[in-house]
Amino acid sequence: MGTYLVGALNGLAMGSLLFAIALGLSLVFGMMDVLNLAHGAVYLLGAYVAVALLPDGVGLGVFVLAVLAAAAAGAVLGGALAAMTRAIPHHLDQALLTLGVALVVAELLSLVFGNDVHSIAAPAAVGGGVAVFGGTYPVYRLLVIGFGIVLAVAVYLLVERSRLGTVIRATVADRAMVAALGVNTGRVLAGVFAAGAALAAVGGVLAGPILGAQPGLDEKVLLLALVVVVIGGLGSIRGALLGALLIGQVQALGTTLLPQYASFLIFAAMALVLLLRPAGLLPPRTAVRA
Amino acid sequence: MTDLLAVAGLRGGYAGTTVLDGVDLTVAEGSVMALLGRNGAGKSTFVHTVMGMLKPYGGSVRIGGRELAGSPAHVVARHGVAIVPQGRRVFAPLTVEENLRVAARGAGGPWTPARIYEVLPGLAARRTHRGDQLSGGEQQMLAIGRALLRNPRLLLLDEPSDGLAPTVVDRIAELLEGLRDEGMTALLVEQDLHLATRLADEIAVMQKGRIVHRTSTDAFRRDRPLAQTLLGVGTQPSGPGGDRS
Numbered sequence: 001m002g003t004y005l006v007g008a009l010n011g012l013a014m015g016s017l018l019f020a021i022a023l024g025l026s027l028v029f030g031m032m033d034v035l036n037l038a039h040g041a042v043y044l045l046g047a048y049v050a051v052a053l054l055p056d057g058v059g060l061g062v063f064v065l066a067v068l069a070a071a072a073a074g075a076v077l078g079g080a081l082a083a084m085t086r087a088i089p090h091h092l093d094q095a096l097l098t099l100g101v102a103l104v105v106a107e108l109l110s111l112v113f114g115n116d117v118h119s120i121a122a123p124a125a126v127g128g129g130v131a132v133f134g135g136t137y138p139v140y141r142l143l144v145i146g147f148g149i150v151l152a153v154a155v156y157l158l159v160e161r162s163r164l165g166t167v168i169r170a171t172v173a174d175r176a177m178v179a180a181l182g183v184n185t186g187r188v189l190a191g192v193f194a195a196g197a198a199l200a201a202v203g204g205v206l207a208g209p210i211l212g213a214q215p216g217l218d219e220k221v222l223l224l225a226l227v228v229v230v231i232g233g234l235g236s237i238r239g240a241l242l243g244a245l246l247i248g249q250v251q252a253l254g255t256t257l258l259p260q261y262a263s264f265l266i267f268a269a270m271a272l273v274l275l276l277r278p279a280g281l282l283p284p285r286t287a288v289r290a
Numbered sequence: 291m292t293d294l295l296a297v298a299g300l301r302g303g304y305a306g307t308t309v310l311d312g313v314d315l316t317v318a319e320g321s322v323m324a325l326l327g328r329n330g331a332g333k334s335t336f337v338h339t340v341m342g343m344l345k346p347y348g349g350s351v352r353i354g355g356r357e358l359a360g361s362p363a364h365v366v367a368r369h370g371v372a373i374v375p376q377g378r379r380v381f382a383p384l385t386v387e388e389n390l391r392v393a394a395r396g397a398g399g400p401w402t403p404a405r406i407y408e409v410l411p412g413l414a415a416r417r418t419h420r421g422d423q424l425s426g427g428e429q430q431m432l433a434i435g436r437a438l439l440r441n442p443r444l445l446l447l448d449e450p451s452d453g454l455a456p457t458v459v460d461r462i463a464e465l466l467e468g469l470r471d472e473g474m475t476a477l478l479v480e481q482d483l484h485l486a487t488r489l490a491d492e493i494a495v496m497q498k499g500r501i502v503h504r505t506s507t508d509a510f511r512r513d514r515p516l517a518q519t520l521l522g523v524g525t526q527p528s529g530p531g532g533d534r535s
């Protein structure tokens with residue numbers, strides 16, 4: 001019994017990270033129909049920021065600094081991606097451009113950090129365990145779950161309650177119409193692109209003590225995030241949350257029950273959702289068009 | 291009277307195909323211009339190009355004397371142009387309130403959400419309903435309210451009566467009449483001749499991406515054969531002069 005509950009907690013931690021990572025991917029797709037294939041590379045950049053700044057057993061302050069540094073690096077890269085993709089008219093070309101950026105970033109990272117597997121330690125203050133379900137569970141992972149909850153609430157308040165959030169949802173529904181109401185949608189888009197990339201990079205730091213950093217991780221994470229976005233519904237924020245929680249659980253339970261089939265289960269879950277609900281679990285409603 | 295909108299030699303279309311083949315049209319400040327023409331004549335393309343939602347291939351679009359051809363839509367909007375597009379295009383997942391919030395700028399003008407709700411009580415009752423839960427008439431009211439919140443100098447209306455029941459069309463006509471009497475400048479694309487002649491001071495006719503005729507509404511009313519040859523009115527639901535009333 002305890003094993004499953006620990007697995008469920010692991011799933012929640014994974015779901016929190018996946019939500020942070022998939023959110024930007026989903027919103028950028030919803031707003032401009034562009035799949036940002038560099039999103040995984042942005043995540044990896046964050047993970048290597050953690051490698052560079054976090055020797056074993058650092059204090060919480062340094063860890064927070066690494067999170068902020070990764071957010072800044074991710075925002076800059078996201079802003080650059082927004083500017084580059086906006087200059088290109090066709091969606092396929094835009095996707096190819098982001099793929100090119102992904103390859104360049106990944107190559108640069110492996111030049112700087114080598115091809116070794118780096119493990120990253122949790123900050124010393126939260127490196128221990130607490131008693132849960134008759135065993136011990138890492139405090140750090142509970143904090144990651146807490147981060148996921150705070151993020152979900154913050155995103156909900158921003159997107160559902162603020163004028164900026166209203167404009168973002170309207171832009172997902174009908175971008176040209178929002179522009180005709182005097183909103184510089186290019187700037188909104190760049191902001192969302194940058195914020196989404198910043199979150200992915202922060203995800204890279206936070207996931208560091210769990211997943212480490214190594215070449216190829218960018219592709220794995222991108223694939224997981226894509227599955228989350230497809231399951232939840234492209235452009236849907238609630239969908240991204242639900243998809244992340246679901247995939248987090250599927251992966252954790254799969255690892256507990258059927259380790260050799262864990263990754264197969266994730267794609268089986270996606271196939272099942274697409275079969276039952278082709279637009280995803282919580283698709284954003286699209287605009288009424290002429 | 292000065293021209294608030296002055297379009298000259300405007301060419302445009304979609305991905306290289308030409309739809310607008312040199313449009314010349316002016317709308318005087320404080321007047322309503324109706325733009326008529328058969329389906330596919332290029333009326334919506336024209337409206338979208340003036341709004342900056344489509345890039346023109348060439349030509350001039352002046353708003354209050356300022357050249358805005360090729361400017362993006364948000365810039366055109368900030369120079370005082372607002373659109374009520376064909377098909378309404380309310381934001382389906384957003385509530386009525388949120389639809390209006392997207393349009394509301396911080397600074398001034400007579401139109402505020404409170405006044406919109408006052409003039410359109412039907413919308414006030416549906417404030418918390420989503421765009422896709424509204425009837426066609428309510429969506430049209432919302433699209434008009436959203437445009438008015440921009441406090442525009444020039445209002446572009448693309449077939450506001452399209453697909454609506456006669457009683458609803460009448461309510462929209464009354465609303466637009468009120469705006470006209472307050473001095474609103476508007477370009478009204480309309481297939482419903484009765485509505486167009488009721489609201490407009492002048493009438494222009496578009497054919498194959500050009501303005502082929504322009505006249506005062508009074509002269510147009512008296513000249514039934516003209517309407518028939520230019521528009522193929524026999525195929526329209528209502529004739530000029532309004533067999534509807």
Ligand SMILES: Nc1ncnc2c1ncn2[C@@H]1O[C@H](COP(=O)(O)OP(=O)(O)O)[C@@H](O)[C@H]1O
Pocket residue numbers: 304309327328329330331332333334335336
């Ligand atoms: N989004 C589009 N892409 C390509 N062609 C279009 C598009 N919209 C309209 N057209 C074409 O442009 C021409 C003019 O259409 P439109 O401006 O909508 O006419 P109207 O509003 O007068 O009925 C038509 O031939 C139509 O098929």
Ligand SMILES: [Mg+2]
Pocket residue numbers: 333334335376448
């Ligand atoms: Mg049209």
